[in-house]
Amino acid sequence: MAKAGTPSTVTPGGSARAVETRRLLVEAAITTLKEDGYAGASARAIAARAGSNQGLIFYHFGSVANLLLAALDAVSDVRLAHYGAAVERAGSVGSLGDFVDAARAIFQEDLDAGYVTVLVEMIAGASATPGLGVEVAARLGPWTDFTRQAIEQAWGDAPLGAVVPATDLAYGVVALYLGLEMLSHLEGDRAPAMALFSHAAQLAGLLSALSGVQSRKDVP
Amino acid sequence: MAKAGTPSTVTPGGSARAVETRRLLVEAAITTLKEDGYAGASARAIAARAGSNQGLIFYHFGSVANLLLAALDAVSDVRLAHYGAAVERAGSVGSLGDFVDAARAIFQEDLDAGYVTVLVEMIAGASATPGLGVEVAARLGPWTDFTRQAIEQAWGDAPLGAVVPATDLAYGVVALYLGLEMLSHLEGDRAPAMALFSHAAQLAGLLSALSGVQSRKDVP
DNA sequence: GTCTATACTTGGATAGAC
DNA sequence: GTCTATCCAAGTATAGAC
DSSP states (O other): OOOOOOOSSSOOOOOOHHHHHHHHHHHHHHHHHHHHTTTTHHHHHHHHHHHHHHHHHHHSSHHHHHHHHHHHHHHHHHHHHHHHHHHHHHHHHHHHHHHHHHHHHHHHHHHHTTHHHHHHHHHGGGGSSSSSHHHHHHHHHHHHHHHHHHHHHHHHOOOOOHHHHHHHHHHHHHHHHHHHHHHHHHHOHHHHHHHHHHHHHHHHHHHHHHTTSSSSOOOO | OOOSSSSOOOOOSSSSSHHHHHHHHHHHHHHHHHHHTTTOOOOOHHHHHHHSOTHHHHHHHHSHHHHHHHHHHHHHHHHHHHHHHHHHHHHHHHOHHHHHHHHHHHHHHHHHHHHHHHHHHHHGGGGGGGGHHHHHHHHHHHHHHHHHHHHHHHHOOOTHHHHHOHHHHHHHHHHHHHHHHHHHHHHHHHHHHHHHHHHHHHHHHHEEEEEEEETTOOOO
């Protein structure tokens, strides 16, 4: 997303200075969303963190909401690329447990960096600003798409895929991911969420053992 | 929660008029959180909806945040009571599938009424207001406690309880619930979430059939 | 083209009239 | 106990300086 062809933000100039200013503002917007939430992400708060003037937000992005969307785009780009690499590594092995482990590692990174907090805050904050909801929803698509692909890859020819469509499950996995991030962030304690991943890994092992066919793991 | 002994809000007077004013404000706060989110829940917006003066919020509750917490308390009380009744009904039957059905019905009600939106908005908005996080976290306890009890009841002596502790699973179920509400609310479409419940019901039936022992369902 | 200064609006909170 | 009037801080947005 955030390709040159379909810009979500009006970008007046392409000079080195302008690009750097926008980069600083986007960085500051991400940090502000992480630490102060959507309700605390005002033009003044973001600009102060970026060390620049608050008027620049409106010059470069047109509105605070547009800057926040640009921040969401930036986070999506960097995270999805990273997710893809992690799942490809797990895919080369192929067992369900490896995928759960990969998800666990990614989740831990996300909590540390607060990336998903940005997404959660944008979703929750969308109701406050008219028209923002559809924009955020559009940016959620790649996340669910990616999750669906990862699930299809993880399943292989496992029998579970017949009873629960990957699309539906992907929706649930994303929802769970967002919920876990919310709770962990609220309570400042990631232990319960991490415990769940451990149990999921156990169940994954149990499931693949139970299914009899050790789905194409023997192929090097 | 929200007992008389540990009031989260300072309530100056107990006259019939004062009580009614507070009730109106709490109602309006709930509606505002549902429709405009935490970021849109200003004193003026809430007071306008309640048809009363903005200053009354500070007189009766001390701050906007306190009013929002009172709103969360009100929602928690009414919903947990309802949840309890629904699970008791399902408990008298005792199969896992009945519990999933009960959860499905409750979830649909919550989406219609927007009750969980209030909780989600408070959790997401908590980062904006210092000190609000711990208050919201404290009010989340009953929800996870209730979920844990429902899970223990649903499992009975099923073998799954040994591998995944009810406490951990309850945490995940609450997280999933919050996430599903967020996504459904964002996209204005509950179909994907409802589809998940259908699949869960299927799996529940499959699981109880697979476990051989049809855990104490034959006892009327 | 880029940024600063300023205008104007809304929000939280209180003091005093009723 | 309730409402109006008001203060000031913080918010969005633009007009004009560089």
